[in-house]
Amino acid sequence: xxxxxxxxxxxxxxxxxxxxxxxxxxxxxxxxxxxxxxxxxxxxxxxxxxxxxxxxxxxxxxxxxxxxxxxxxxxxxxxxxxxxxxxxxxxxxxxxxxxxxxxxxxxxxxxxxxxxxxxxxxxxxxxxxxxxxxxxxxxxxxxxxxxxxxxxxxxxxxxxxxxxxxxxxxxxxxxxxxxxxxxxxxxx
Amino acid sequence: xxxxxxxxxxxxxxxxxxxxxxxxxxxxxxxxxxxxxxxxxxxxxxxxxxxxxxxxxxxxxxxxxxxxxxxxxxxxxxxxxxxxxxxxxxxxxxxxxxxxxxxxxxxxxxxxxxxxxxxxxxxxxxxxxxxxxxxxxxxxxxxxxxxxxxxxxxxxxxxxxxxxxxxxxxxxxxxxxxxxxxxxxxxx
DNA sequence: AAAGATATCATATAAAACGTTGGATAAATT
DNA sequence: AATTTATCCAACGTTTTATATGATATCTTT
Numbered sequence: 001x002x003x004x005x006x007x008x009x010x011x012x013x014x015x016x017x018x019x020x021x022x023x024x025x026x027x028x029x030x031x032x033x034x035x036x037x038x039x040x041x042x043x044x045x046x047x048x049x050x051x052x053x054x055x056x057x058x059x060x061x062x063x064x065x066x067x068x069x070x071x072x073x074x075x076x077x078x079x080x081x082x083x084x085x086x087x088x089x090x091x092x093x094x095x096x097x098x099x100x101x102x103x104x105x106x107x108x109x110x111x112x113x114x115x116x117x118x119x120x121x122x123x124x125x126x127x128x129x130x131x132x133x134x135x136x137x138x139x140x141x142x143x144x145x146x147x148x149x150x151x152x153x154x155x156x157x158x159x160x161x162x163x164x165x166x167x168x169x170x171x172x173x174x175x176x177x178x179x180x181x182x183x184x185x186x187x188x
Numbered sequence: 189x190x191x192x193x194x195x196x197x198x199x200x201x202x203x204x205x206x207x208x209x210x211x212x213x214x215x216x217x218x219x220x221x222x223x224x225x226x227x228x229x230x231x232x233x234x235x236x237x238x239x240x241x242x243x244x245x246x247x248x249x250x251x252x253x254x255x256x257x258x259x260x261x262x263x264x265x266x267x268x269x270x271x272x273x274x275x276x277x278x279x280x281x282x283x284x285x286x287x288x289x290x291x292x293x294x295x296x297x298x299x300x301x302x303x304x305x306x307x308x309x310x311x312x313x314x315x316x317x318x319x320x321x322x323x324x325x326x327x328x329x330x331x332x333x334x335x336x337x338x339x340x341x342x343x344x345x346x347x348x349x350x351x352x353x354x355x356x357x358x359x360x361x362x363x364x365x366x367x368x369x370x371x372x373x374x375x376x
Numbered sequence: 377a378a379a380g381a382t383a384t385c386a387t388a389t390a391a392a393a394c395g396t397t398g399g400a401t402a403a404a405t406t
Numbered sequence: 407a408a409t410t411t412a413t414c415c416a417a418c419g420t421t422t423t424a425t426a427t428g429a430t431a432t433c434t435t436t
Contacts, residue, residue, distance in 0.1 A: 006433060007383050029243060032422065043385050048424065055217060117305050143366045144358075147347055151370050154346020155339045162338040170332075178331045182339050184372070194404060195412050220393065231414050236395060 012050060014040040016061045019054070024106045028058065062119055065103070069096050069123045090156060090179055093124070094172045097164050104164055120157050137186055152183060200238060202228040204249045207242070212294045216246065253291070254311045257284050278344060278367055281312070282360045285352050292352055308345050325374055340371060 001008065018040035022031045033054055037044045051057045072095070077088050097104065104119075141148065156179060163175050170178075189196070206228035210219050221242055225232045239245045260283070265276050285292065292307075329336065344367060351363050358366075 001383085002434090005383070007431095011384080033424095034422075044423095045386085045425080046384050049383075053423085143369055147350065147358075147363075147366050148370070150346045150350040151343045151367075155343035158338045158342020158345075159335055162335065170335075175335075178335050179339075181331055182336070189412085190405090193412070195402095199413080221395090222393075232394095233396080233415080234413055237412075241394085 008050070011040070011042050011046060014042055015047065015050070015057060016064075018042075019057060019061065020103055020106045023111060024109050027110050028054075065100065065119060066123045072096060086183070087176070087180060091176060093120075093156070093160060094163070094175055097160055098167070098172055101164060101167055108164070117157065117161065120160065121153070124153055124157065141186075155182070196238070199228070199230050199234060202230055203235065203238070203245060204252075206230075207245060207249065208291055208294045211299060212297050215298050216242075250307055253288065253307060257281075257311045260284060274371070275364070275368060279364060281308075281344070281348060282351070282363055285348055286355070286360055289352060289355055296352070305345065305349065308348065309341070312341055312345065329374075343370070 003009075015036060018036045019031070022035055022039055026035075031054065033047055034044055036054065036057070037047050047057075051060065069092075072092050073089065076092055077085060135145075159175065159179060163170060191197075203224060206224045207219070210223055210227055214223075219242065221235055222232060224242065224245070225235050235245075239248065257280075260280050261277065264280055265273060323333075347363065347367060351358060
């Protein structure tokens with residue numbers, strides 16, 4: 001099973017797309033493996049050749065989303081300056097939401113918001129934590145660093161999710177500005 | 189089916205407890221209706237007399253958690269003063285986490301964090317939004333009220349969840365203080 | 377372009393879990 | 407104490423899962 005075989009790439013992509021499509025109209029739990037296969041025009045036995053079950057399929061897809069976001073982070077954040085670093089991260093975060101909005105909205109449509117929250121938190125926690133820990137300014141604070149981190153992570157992510165649902169109401173730049181205003185200067 | 193029949197109350201409670209117990213060791217998806225019934229010492233046909241499926245069971249339990257939190261909110265927030273109102277809400281929020289920590293940790297154990305996030309957001313959004321909208325101070329801000337709300341809701345909830353996982357590391361009072369420090373005075 | 381490798385398909389099958397039913401029993405309400 | 411009714415038990419058909427096998431189609435390699 002060389003993973004670069006065209007057939008494998010094709011069927012996996014078909015299964016991913018099928019799942020996301022079905023999630024526009026159905027709860028994830030309501031979706032059966034056979035539904036996914038029918039939608040993807042893939043035989044059921046082929047499905048099981050690649051994934052244990054639909055949960056593995058979903059989390060595999062989620063991981064690919066995470067990876068693409070992490071790549072953007074690594075390639076687009078050049079500044080070592082911590083002040084600018086945070087706004088750059090937020091910029092990339094918002095760009096990610098904008099680009100993947102259809103996917104995220106499909107997932108959110110007939111499912112719990114939280115699948116979305118899970119994805120985004122995971123991504124953010126993975127990479128940004130370290131930078132946060134190196135931040136010299138935060139060491140002076142009387143509030144534990146980890147709590148400051150959780151506070152503003154939660155804040156930014158929640159605004160991001162709100163924007164996802166109201167993406168035509170505000171531009172990316174507006175949201176960015178609001179966030180910059182809301183985050184105190186000592187952290188910016 | 190009068191819902192105040194002792195037998196009904198008993199079996200429902202048994203099913204709730206069974207589910208929460210099982211979630212300490214298994215994913216919600218791995219848990220079968222028969223598992224819940226065995227754990228609860230309740231016949232499977234009785235289960236179906238009360239709930240459509242395990243999803244209905246879970247969300248019914250979640251609703252009861254939400255109700256208990258909303259009750260605390262309504263009975264314990266007397267102040268019309270908006271400054272003090274927010275800190276009171278946070279106090280009640282932290283007290284709720286502390287009292288229900290075993291339940292929440294069971295749910296979180298082998299499941300996505302986000303089930304928890306879902307619960308808490310739902311509760312908070314339901315009741316506190318209105319107060320937020322009435323807040324005169326916020327009308328002066330250049331930032332849309334809804335965004336300010338999402339920002340600080342996300343922040344507080346995320347700190348609360350962090351505390352749930354590290355409940356022995358900080359006291360309730362410490363967390364409260366940190367949050368008060370992190371929320372700017374104009375909003376307090 | 378042909379040969380070889382292998383992913384996919386079609387089909388079959390067993391097991392697991394779902395969801396419902398009807399009558400007997402036990403527990404509650406009045 | 408009489409009546410109501412929730413629970414139990416056991417059985418049943420259906421759906422879905424998960425796996426296996428050989429034939430076919432597609433991709434890779436040379």
